[in-house]
Amino acid sequence: MKDTYSVEEFLGHRDRCDREAEGLLDLDWDEHVDVPVRVRLLDRWLHEDGPGDLAVLTxxxxxxxxxxxxxDDLMKSGLFQVIDPESRVQRAPSDCRSVAVAEAASVVERVVLAGGGGPSPRVTLLAADLRETIIAEGQEAAIVQVVDPVTGSVVEGETHVVLSWRSWSSAVIRISVVPRQGGGELLDPACSFAACADGGRLPPEEHRLAEDSVRAICAGTILAALLECEGRAAFKVGWRPHGIEPGHHGDLAAVRAWWETTTWHDQYNDDHIDVYYDYGAGDWGGRHAFLLPDPEDDESDGNASWGRCLVLGDPAESTIGLWTLGDEMRPLGTAAFLAEIEAFRRACRDQATTGELSVFLLDELLSRPLESIGGPERRMVVWADADPDGAFWSTGEGTIDTYDDARRLLVVGPSEALYIVFRGEMGA
Structure with missing residues (x-):
């Protein structure tokens, strides 16, 4: 029974890189990613919103x-072998000054915000959130002076902070704010996220989709924390070309035929149905385990919909009743879907611990991918585990249901498709 993901599985690393999992890749997608997801997204936002002369790496x-x-300990740990996997820049620690964790967190924030041109609102908010995350979870901290291992000279103009972690003290983390390097190969984003010593390279178009998917995953993970979901892995994101014949992405038969060939199709059973149901009633993980419905049972037993959980609903058929686990994905009109996103945006602003930041994260998780997939005209077809009114993230009171069964969202555009699973409590 699967109730978590490793970092490697969550990012789809094994799909594009034959490097054996190690370090961060082999850990669960849980509190281990608190700093990496924030640093990754902060680095991208800083590059887009500012003059692009600073990089934030971890x-x-x-x-x-x-x-x-x-x-000596940091050199042996491997934290400074390569500080930037994409440009292959190396540093060696020459001196460490112990500081309070709060001071180290403030140093990182101050250096990030001191870049020329002034930080954007979303950079300011995420830098503050990173600072609070470090303060909450860091145990010990030091500011590190580094040298160029080739020349032996001290490197100025860089900030390197290392921390040991309160919840898992056998781990050490480095956060570096350095001048951004130009050029470099297009490293698999999963490899650069996990700082693979020699990761896989991707062609430009494949890299773009993989990079955008990782950004959406990072945003969803932070958003899940701000919404106080159960666990970090509340959002699973897939984004890829679909290969449906041009002009046929709105053809139900064509989309259904493609859908059945995707890895997304069966993964829902593995990650969510099998987590919820167990052969044999009982308790596991503090939750009640339900008997797995038998698809051959009579419809009067309430299990007729079980065999349809992987079916894409027909827009010509009416939707009756609230969605429950095991129902088919229901088609949504574009207008209803966009209205639901706006309702979700308002609820995030009201419900998240940092409402203003949550709006920027939702833009990264949904608005940016939707514009890329459907264009400004939103040329796309949508299916979701939605109720008759189109709602797929809210309770009856209009708040975000962070304890619901895992709900799916599938968006198919002219050439690409986006698939997101909001896991809720189940399996998170």
Whole structure:
């Protein structure tokens, strides 16, 4: 029974890179990613919103139980072998100054916000959220002076902070704010996220989709935390070309035929149905386990819809009743779908612990992908685990239901498709 993801599985790393999982890749998508997801998105926003002369980078090493925050220990840990996987820049620690965790967090924030031109609102908000995350979870901290390992000279104009973590003290994390390097190969975003020492490279178009997917995953993970969802893995994002014949993305038969060939089709059973139901009633993980419905049972037993959970509904058929786990995905008109997104945006602003930041995160998770997939005209068809009124994230009171069964969203545009699972409590 699967109730979590490793970082490698969550990012789809094994789909594009044959490198064996290690370090962060082999850990669960849980509190280990609190810093990496924020740093990744902050780096991208800083590059887009500012002059683009600063990069924010991070790496993590586990199993450092007896190591301290000294130059020798950090060198042995591998944190400074390559500080930027894409440009292959290397540094070596030469001196460490111990500081309070709150000071280290403030140093990172201050350096990020000190870039020329002034930070954008979303950069300011996310930098503050990163600072609070470090303060909440960091145990010890040091500011590190580095040298160029080739020349041996001290490198100025860079900020490197290392921390040991309160909840898993055998891990050490590096956060670096350095001048952004130009050029470099298009490294698999999963490899650069996890700081693979020698990750896979991707062609430009494949890299664009993979990068945008990782950004959406990072945004969804932070948003899940701000909404106080159960666990970090509340949003699973897929984004890829679909290969449907041009001009036929609105053809139900064509989309259904394509849908049945995707890895998304069966993954819902593995990740959500099998988590919810168990052969044999009982308790697991503090939750009640339900008997898996038998598809051959008579319709009067209430299980007739079970065999339709992977079916894309027909727009010509009317939707009756509230959606429940096991129902088919229901078609949504574009207007109803966009209205639901706006309702979700308002609810995020009201319900999230940092409402203003949540709006920017939702833009990254949904608005940006939707514009890329459907264009300004939103040429797309949509299916979701939605109720008759089109709602697929809200309770009857209009708030976001963070404890609901895992609901799916499928958006198909002229050439690409977006698939998001909002996991709620189940399996998170």
């Amino acid at each position: 790496d993590m090493r586990t199993h450092q139980k007896d190591a301290g925050l000294t130059p």
